[in-house]
Amino acid sequence: METASLLPCPLFRGIAAEELPALLKCLNGYEKSYQRQEILLHAGELCERFGILVSGTVQILKEDHHGNATLVAQVLPGELFAEAFVCGAMPLSVTVMAAADSMVLWLDYRRFLSPCQKACVFHRQLTANLLKILATRNRFLTGRLEHLSQRSLREKVLSFLEEQVQVQGSSSVQLPFDRQGMADYLAADRSALSAVLSRMQKDGVIQYHKNHFTLL
């Protein structure tokens, strides 16, 4: 197994390269490859292993009662997935599918909670990392929820931009989406968003070009 590529991933931050092989062994880590369209985890299943995407692309899908699946999230290489279900000991409410040929590293959560004696050196760091990952996602979800709780699209945009201004520390911000992505993030129609943005610019509230916005 190629452990060097795992070092940058958030779960292993602060872990020394030479510790990694022992850590993976301790957590019963094993890699498994999946072909495009293959299902990694089924909804309803109780999962007791973390997945870390080593390479490829993995999608989190949710299917409603009628059976039509919607994309909930895309997982990027290095990221953990389904961790909220594993740590919460809850059955999956989503399905995880490979969107491209992918390699996944699986780690045993029970081993994580009850590590062997030797593991204690890096286990502390691993725990801190996992808590930080969950906490960070929490903050992200809470932020988006605040934007979506606004009553009008204009207020949603303002709430979002104000957050970005604060995070980026300047009243001129670069957004990580194109217009469609921004509309998805704010749960609105793209053309409706375009219309609102253009109106806000006319009203002198913001200025924008592409995905660069200035709050006035």
Place this chain on the structure above:
Amino acid sequence: METASLLPCPLFRGIAAEELPALLKCLNGYEKSYQRQEILLHAGELCERFGILVSGTVQILKEDHHGNATLVAQVLPGELFAEAFVCGAMPLSVTVMAAADSMVLWLDYRRFLSPCQKACVFHRQLTANLLKILATRNRFLTGRLEHLSQRSLREKVLSFLEEQVQVQGSSSVQLPFDRQGMADYLAADRSALSAVLSRMQKDGVIQYHKNHFTLL
């Protein structure tokens, strides 16, 4: 300190009553009382202690750039608060205030991550509990986000009711809110919600009386 009342709280689930005093000592735990309106944590602050509300009521407030504060959440006795900021090592974006005279138990997060040797017995359980608390909140936030992502209020209601039907295991469900609470949860106007509900009933999609709903 009265430790018996702490046992039912989620962070201490599975901890034996006789272990609790040693645990509190190990984590540098101390109780502090606050008067109504007193500020526990200020926005911008970097907090390195968990708060557990022992008694009273505590509010999480967010103030926008204009200075008007809005209520983000109410903390109930036994619950942890601000844990996402502590675990994420992020400065608070909210202010925490006592809404009534309150008692809070503070625990040192650094001690939690680097426990003394003797602590190892219960430390494992504590870690699992904390991870579960964060994961559970994650799932809650994700669920609400799914509802709020729907384009129309009718779809938001359906998304929410379908979740409740699945959780409660029956097509007849009892909701934990009154109408105003439901409107707040779905980020909509109360009277608009009433109108949509009444239309859905006329259309034969649902039946309801007060906060008891049936999905048809």
Place this chain on the structure above:
DNA sequence: TCTAGTACGTTGTAATTACAACAAAACAGG
């Protein structure tokens, strides 16, 4: 340079929603 494809803004229309004001029902306390 040309072209196909994608991203973005605009427009018009129908539907939805917020908001305010009010009516009806449910509730609590005397």
Place this chain on the structure above:
DNA sequence: CCTGTTTTGTTGTAATTACAACGTACTAGA
């Protein structure tokens, strides 16, 4: 039983939004 209070439903209006259709600008590749 009465009364004041709270909760819920209804109505009307103005504003907002979704949705579809289309034109324009930008991009990548031949």
